[in-house]
Amino acid sequence: MKVISKRLLRLLWFFPAITVMVSACYPDETLNAPVNNQGVQLDSDLDIFIEENFTKEFGMAIRYRFVDRYVDPGQRVTPPRLETVQPMLDFIQEFWIDPYLEVENGEEFFRGHVPSEIVFLGGLIFNEDGTVTLGTADAGAQITFTNVNAIDPEDFDWVTLQLQTVYHEFAHTVHQQYKLPNAFETISPSGYTSAGSWFTLNDEEALIRGFVSPYATSSPNEDFAETVAFFLFDSDFMEEFMTDEEDCQDDDCVSRNEGRERIRQKLNSISDHYQRVTGVRLEDIREAIQAKL
Amino acid sequence: MFKLRYIALTILVSNLLTACNDDSGSTLAPVNERVDAAIAELRSELVAPAEGWRLEYQPTPDAGIFFMLLEFDNEGEVRIQSDVVANEGEFFNQTIPYRIDNSLGLELVFETFGVFHHLFELDQAGFGAEFEFIFQRREGENLVFQSKSDISTPTVITLEPASSGDANLFSRELAGNLEQFGDLSPQALVSVAPSQQVILEDLDVSVFWVFDPSKRNITAEFAGNGRTRQEIIDNGGFRLIDHSTGYSMINGNLVLQEPLTFVINRREITIGQITLNDFEPNGGPSLCAINAETTPKYDGFAQNLGSVSVVNSLISSRGNDFQENVYQINIDFLFDGDGNALIDDGIIGDLFPNTGGFVMFYGVELVNEDIPIYSLGLILDDGEIYVREFEETSTEGNLITLSFTDTFFHSDTAAVGDEDKLRQITDEIFSGGEVYAFDFPQDDVFRLFNPCNEYEIFLVR
Numbered sequence: 001m002k003v004i005s006k007r008l009l010r011l012l013w014f015f016p017a018i019t020v021m022v023s024a025c026y027p028d029e030t031l032n033a034p035v036n037n038q039g040v041q042l043d044s045d046l047d048i049f050i051e052e053n054f055t056k057e058f059g060m061a062i063r064y065r066f067v068d069r070y071v072d073p074g075q076r077v078t079p080p081r082l083e084t085v086q087p088m089l090d091f092i093q094e095f096w097i098d099p100y101l102e103v104e105n106g107e108e109f110f111r112g113h114v115p116s117e118i119v120f121l122g123g124l125i126f127n128e129d130g131t132v133t134l135g136t137a138d139a140g141a142q143i144t145f146t147n148v149n150a151i152d153p154e155d156f157d158w159v160t161l162q163l164q165t166v167y168h169e170f171a172h173t174v175h176q177q178y179k180l181p182n183a184f185e186t187i188s189p190s191g192y193t194s195a196g197s198w199f200t201l202n203d204e205e206a207l208i209r210g211f212v213s214p215y216a217t218s219s220p221n222e223d224f225a226e227t228v229a230f231f232l233f234d235s236d237f238m239e240e241f242m243t244d245e246e247d248c249q250d251d252d253c254v255s256r257n258e259g260r261e262r263i264r265q266k267l268n269s270i271s272d273h274y275q276r277v278t279g280v281r282l283e284d285i286r287e288a289i290q291a292k293l
Numbered sequence: 294m295f296k297l298r299y300i301a302l303t304i305l306v307s308n309l310l311t312a313c314n315d316d317s318g319s320t321l322a323p324v325n326e327r328v329d330a331a332i333a334e335l336r337s338e339l340v341a342p343a344e345g346w347r348l349e350y351q352p353t354p355d356a357g358i359f360f361m362l363l364e365f366d367n368e369g370e371v372r373i374q375s376d377v378v379a380n381e382g383e384f385f386n387q388t389i390p391y392r393i394d395n396s397l398g399l400e401l402v403f404e405t406f407g408v409f410h411h412l413f414e415l416d417q418a419g420f421g422a423e424f425e426f427i428f429q430r431r432e433g434e435n436l437v438f439q440s441k442s443d444i445s446t447p448t449v450i451t452l453e454p455a456s457s458g459d460a461n462l463f464s465r466e467l468a469g470n471l472e473q474f475g476d477l478s479p480q481a482l483v484s485v486a487p488s489q490q491v492i493l494e495d496l497d498v499s500v501f502w503v504f505d506p507s508k509r510n511i512t513a514e515f516a517g518n519g520r521t522r523q524e525i526i527d528n529g530g531f532r533l534i535d536h537s538t539g540y541s542m543i544n545g546n547l548v549l550q551e552p553l554t555f556v557i558n559r560r561e562i563t564i565g566q567i568t569l570n571d572f573e574p575n576g577g578p579s580l581c582a583i584n585a586e587t588t589p590k591y592d593g594f595a596q597n598l599g600s601v602s603v604v605n606s607l608i609s610s611r612g613n614d615f616q617e618n619v620y621q622i623n624i625d626f627l628f629d630g631d632g633n634a635l636i637d638d639g640i641i642g643d644l645f646p647n648t649g650g651f652v653m654f655y656g657v658e659l660v661n662e663d664i665p666i667y668s669l670g671l672i673l674d675d676g677e678i679y680v681r682e683f684e685e686t687s688t689e690g691n692l693i694t695l696s697f698t699d700t701f702f703h704s705d706t707a708a709v710g711d712e713d714k715l716r717q718i719t720d721e722i723f724s725g726g727e728v729y730a731f732d733f734p735q736d737d738v739f740r741l742f743n744p745c746n747e748y749e750i751f752l753v754r
Contacts, residue, residue, distance in 0.1 A: 065390060065404035068425065068441075076418035076442075078410040082389060085405075122406045126418040149406060 046085060054089070054118075058097070058111060062089065064120045070144065071125060075133070080122040080148040088120055088148050095159075096166050099288035105279035113173040117142040122149040135165030143169045159293075163233050171228035174278065175221055181273035185220040187265050193217045208255040210262025212241060227266050232286050235293065242267075328395045335399050335428060338436060339365040339452075345372070346436075346452035347459050349541070352412055352422035353448065357509025357539030357550065359412065360463060362455050365391065374460065375408045376542060378468045378506075384408035385465060399428040401438060413442075415507055423448060464542035470572040471547075472506045473589045474605055477580060479742040481628045481749040485731050490606040491564070492520050495599030498557055499525060500534070500564070501608050512537045513553050514610045515690075516562075521578075522608065531690060532557065533610070545570060567601050569593035577604040581745035583725045607744055612691030612730030615739050617656035620752035621672065624648045627722070630747030640721050644714040647674040653752060654680065656687075664702050670715055677704045679711065681719050691730045693741070695723050722748050 050062045063070065066079035080088070100110035115137070124146050125133035137143045145162055152158050191209030193201065201214040211217050216226035231237050242264060244257040274282045322330070339346075345364030351357065362374040371391040377384040389407040394400040403409050403424045412422035426438035432451070440448040478487040486505035493500070499520060502513040513536040517525035525531060538551035545568060552565035569591045576590030588605040595601050627635040635641040641648055650672035658666050670680030682700040686693060697719055701712050725745030733740055737754040 065392065066402060066424070076413070078414055078418075078424070079405045081406040122410065123414055123418070132417070 046082075049086070050089070053093075058114050059116065060114050061117050062120070063117060070119045070121075070142075074128040076126040077124075077146075078122040078149075080120045084122075084148050084151050085120060087151050088145065091151065091153060091162070092118070092145075092166065095163055095289065095292055096170070099285050099292070100280075102288045103280060103284035106285065109278045109280045113170070113177070115141055115143050115169075115173070119144040120148045121146045123147060134161055135169075137165070137169030137172065160233070163289075164229050167232045168225045168229035171225040172221065174228075174274065175224050178273070178277040180220055180224055181269040184224065184266065184269055187269070188223070188262050191217055191262075192219065192223075204252075204256070207241075207259045207263075208252075210259045210266070212263060223266070224270060227263070227270055228282065231267060231270075231282065232289050233293075235290060237286075331399055332393045332395060335393055335401075335436075336365070336367065338431075339393075339401075340367055342454040344455040344457055344459065347455040348450060348452055350409075350450060351448070351539065352420065353508075354446070355508070355510055355537070355539065356421070358541035359408070359509065360541065360543065361408065362459055363452065371403070373403075373408055374463070376463045376465050376468050377408050377411065378465065378472050379411055382465075384411060385463075397427055397441065400441060401426045401428065420508065421448070426450060462544050464545050467542050467545055467547070467569060468506070470569075470589070470591065471504070471542075473574060474504060474603075475506060477586070477588055477605055477744065477747070478607075479731055479740055479749050480747075481632055481740070482751070483734060485611070485740075485742075488514075488606045488609045490604050490608070491567075492602040492604065493562070493595070493598050493600075494520075494602060496560075496562070498562065500553070500555075501531070501606055502553075503609060503611070508539075509541070510537060510539045511549065511553075513555070515608065516555050516557050518558065526689075531608070562598065564595055564598065567593055567595045567603075569601075569603065580605060580607055581725050582727055584745055586744065607729040607742065608690050608692065609729070609731065610690070611732050612739060613688060614732065615655075615688055615691065615693070615730035615741075617687075618754050619652070619654055619657050619659075620739070620754055621650055621652040622751050622753055624650050624671075626751035627651055628749045635722070635748075640718050641671070644718060645671055645673070645711075648672070649674045649676075651750065651752075652678055652680065656685070661704075665700055668700075668702060669719065670701075671718075675705075679703045679707060679715060681715055688730065693728050693730060695726050695728065697723070721746075722750065 054060045054062050062085075064080055064082075064085045071077050097110065100106040119142060121144060125136065127133060133146070135144065135146055143166055145165065147158065147161060150158055188210035191211060193214075195218075198214050198218040201209075201217060203213065206212070206214045206217055209217060211223060211226070212230040213226050216223040230241070234240065241260055244260055245253050248254050248257060271282045274280050321327075345362050348361040348363060350359045350361055352359070360376045364372040366372075369390050369392065370388050372386070372388045373384070374386050375384050384407065387407050390404040392402045392404050394402055407424075409422060409424035412420060413424055414420075415422065421443065423440040423442045425441040427441050429437045429439050429449070431437070434454050436452045438450050438452070440450075474489055475484075475487045479485040486503050486507075489502055489504045491500040491502065492498075497518060497520065499517050500513060501515040501517075502511045504511055513534045515531040516534055517531050518528035519525040532555075534553070534555045536551070536553050536555070538549050538553065540550060541548045547567045547569055549565055552563050554561060554563045556562070571592040573590045573592075575587035577588035579586045580588060591603040593601050593603075624636045624641065625634050627639075627641065629635060629639050633639055636646070636648060648671045651669070652672050653669040654664060654666060655669075656666055664678075664680065665682035667685055668680040668682045670678065672678050680702050682698045682702070684696045684698060686695065697716075699716075701707065701715060703711070723743060725743060727745075728741040728743050728750075731740050731742060732738075733751065739752050739754070741750045741752065742748075
């Protein structure tokens with residue numbers, strides 16, 4: 001056993017005492033000062049509308065004023081035009097929120113899974129490496145809509161960007177809370193791509209592997225979210241992914257049909273999963289969305 | 294000795310305890326109160342000037358000046374007037390929310406899309422403008438801020454109290470008219486800044502510069518004796534100048550931040566400012582040899598130089614590296630004037646839908662001596678090439694003159710009627726017989742621009 005001398009013991013007693021006295025010199029400051037003081041609160045009609053219809057109604061904050069923490073350092077983005085915010089709110093209300101409210105058990109599901117923060121960006125996200133990010137979300141807590149300044153509900157490409165993003169990201173909340181459907185990963189076990197290489201595939205190659213898009217091959221979680229998003233949004237989904245090509249004359253055609261069979265299995269699995277864990281029929285949501293498009 | 298140590302420790306403790314007393318007799322306010330006070334102080338300074346603030350905004354050292362007036366209010370809104378021509382005058386007069394944050398210091402953030410954000414987004418947000426600024430200091434009546442988003446050499450802006458006459462300094466009409474010079478320049482994929490010919494009428498001298506109205510800078514490339522391309526060639530040709538500068542537009546004047554000085558005819562000429570006062574949207578010369586295409590013209594004067602005319606030009610040093618070589622490209626990269634690919638919605642798709650690429654043999658002797666050393670045409674899907682000869686030529690500056698012959702070469706056997714189809718394609722793409730080469734921001738990639746139909750052909754060396 002190591003022995004401590006009396007002399008050392010006396011010194012050790014003095015150090016904490018002095019430390020306490022020195023620290024007691026600092027004024028009593030609170031530690032909860034805001035990182036970003038929002039400064040002036042603009043109680044505009046728009047802010048009041050957001051507060052009443054989104055924040056209080058669903059617990060969902062709408063961020064349209066620029067705050068740089070919404071994107072990664074190095075990403076270059078702009079906020080939306082003020083006059084696009086209300087039309088964008090109307091758009092997500094009609095095409096994202098309302099379809100869930102209209103179906104059985106949909107409202108309870110939506111309110112229970114809604115992300116806490118929705119961010120609007122004016123343009124696309126320009127990355128340091130020269131690439132452009134079209135849409136993004138953060139683990140179900142935040143969904144970011146890009147290119148809001150170009151809002152045009154009649155523009156198919158713009159609508160596709162927005163709705164595929166939000167349906168995809170919202171689908172992630174299901175597997176995050178309730179896990180993937182049983183044995184989902186085993187339906188296309190060899191089809192998943194190695195990290196960061198999904199973009200080397202084209203649509204047909206993805207289909208042959210049993211995926212609705214190249215991005216779906218990047219992981220089972222993305223496969224789940226992409227399949228849900230395509231099913232809800234794509235009006236040609238049944239024809240494109242559920243119906244086999246007839247009278248196949250070549251190997252590629254046969255391979256495509258084999259891929260479709262895997263997608264059918266996945267969709268059945270996902271649909272059963274939704275019904276079981278959320279009480280919502282995915283087919284009902286698709287029907288509600290398609291009726292609005 | 295033991296007592297001495299205790300005496301020393303007692304003195305030390307006493308000193309520490311007395312050090313707690315604030316000599317001023319007051320305690321420091323909590324952090325959030327101090328932050329709120331600092332924000333309130335800056336806001337009160339921002340809203341104070343009766344006429345708002347004047348800003349001569351230069352986003353990057355290479356850019357010119359964007360003139361703005363800013364009026365902040367206590368309700369978190371700022372009215373920004375500017376001379377930036379875009380979106381039908383959207384940024385001439387706009388009110389948007391602003392915020393003062395406390396993060397890396399006091400930060401002034403323009404919260405929704407306005408003129409600063411428009412400039413920020415130029416060049417895929419690579420231009421270097423900003424919309425978040427960190428407060429730096431007060432300089433007399435001025436407030437000095439620094440860009441938050443610049444990684445190196447942050448832009449510094451100075452807000453100066455505006456005077457009542459500053460609103461008259463905007464040169465929006467001039468800015469709008471100068472933008473029209475960009476209508477006849479290559480636009481596909483990445484737009485090319487237009488070139489202008491500045492004619493010093495009284496001296497019979499022309500200066501050619503690249504004029505970028507979005508970034509407000511000028512790069513002077515050539516000078517020459519004469520007013521037309523042919524006159525200049527006959528009088529000794531184009532003499533290189535290398536001078537870049539930003540510019541501003543104040544009170545109807547185009548002001549070069551770094552005056553352009555060059556020597557011609559043993560005379561030193563300096564252009565520092567041009568007053569442009571007579572604009573004709575269709576007053577300039579046609580740049581197409583076979584059509585009377587209309588181009589704009591600006592007339593004015595410069596001090597000590599007399600009358601000045603500004604017209605469109607396509608002559609530039611940005612394509613003079615396009616010299617003898619073999620060039621080819623995927624067939625998707627030939628566009629009409631509306632940006633449609635000629636394989637999808639154009640003559641190539643109509644006449645040769647099974648085409649994979651385009652090739653130009655520009656003065657190159659090949660192993661296969663049957664291929665004309667000056668020829669261009671198609672690379673077919675089966676790998677065969679099918680080209681039409683043009684007469685020997687060379688690049689003058691960035692101008693290539695093409696005169697086709699009736700000699701064709703097919704690496705296999707042309708089908709009946711194919712020769713006529715290729716004749717139609719080459720005649721259409723190169724109608725007028727003159728194209729201008731421009732660099733592309735990627736090594737060994739060029740584009741040829743035809744001013745007669747505004748077709749654009751990308752080529753890889």
